[in-house]
Amino acid sequence: MTFNQQQQPYYADTATPQAALAGRAKFIERTYIHLAGAIALFVALEFVLLRTPATLKLAIQMTGSPTSWLVVLGLFMLVGTVATHLAQAARSKPMQYLGLGLYVVLEAIIFLPLLLVAQVLSGPENNIILTAGVTTLATFAALTGIVLATKRDFSWMRSALMIVSFGVLGLIVASLLFGFTLGLGFTIGMIILAACYILYDTSNVVHHYEEDQYISAALALFASVALMFWYVLRLLISLNRE
Structure with a gap:
């Protein structure tokens, strides 16, 4: 979830409209190639991490207590902020790639406990992780198609998304501190929020990013896809437990 995108309409400094469109x-x-690369790196990292005893032990420790999750959440916010800054503000491409790579690695670590639970609950004919992945990518493709086909500008959603996101963060921290459970309704609400982020970020790709910002644009899209995947995964896990 990032909010550092340019909010002024993009105008290409080119001689002809055809050159601008090209x-x-x-x-x-380039943005979607980098997004595909980030998703591929995430999948490869999870494939390795879920088969490494040391990281599986770490995943179990992460779910051991509310305090450990608060530490993880704090580290996620800190490293995520640094990674986003590198990808969006750094002028050198290597630093931008470093930011994108850091963010993907961080997400891979954060996902470990949830993927471990999904792996345990999955069966030969019920692969929860695969189902969640396909559902997320299909939803992402549909929402992307809507923006690309209609050319609508969803940047007006910025303020609302920011307010809702801070409220959600406070609710998650409160649930960890006071031990109450965020139910199925919260999970469905977060999937809707993730869908709004995809519309917003895709709209920024079409209308607002400059042409040399494809790495930061890919990071923003990856963050939205990861958010949706997380809560689709949680929804499927909840349904399988019931």
Whole structure:
């Protein structure tokens, strides 16, 4: 969930409208290639981490107490902020790639406990992780298609998303501190919030990013996809437990 995108409409400094459109199309292509690369790296990391005894032990410790989850949440916010800053503010491409890579690695670690639970609950004909992944990517593709087809600008959602996100963060921290459970309704609400983020971020890709910001654009999209995957996974786990 990032809010550092440019909020002024993009205007290409090119000689003809055709050249402007070609430049924008190339930027969008680069953005989604980098997004695909980030998702592939995430999948590869999880494949390795879920088969490494040391990281499985870490995943179990992460779920051991509310305090440990608060520490993880704090580290996620800190490292996520640094990674996002590197990807969006750094002028050198290597630093931008470092930011994107850090964020993917961080997400891979954060997902470990949830993926471990999903792996335990999965059966030969009921692969929860695969189902969640396919559902997330299909939803992402549909929402992306809506933005690309309609060319609508969803940047007006910025303030509302920020307010809701801070409220959600406070609710999660309160649930960890006071021990109450966030139910199925919260999970469904978060899936809807993630869908709004995908619309917002995709709209920024189409309308607001400059053509050299494809790495930071990919990071923003990856963050939204990861958010949706997390809560789709949680929803499927809850349904399988019942």
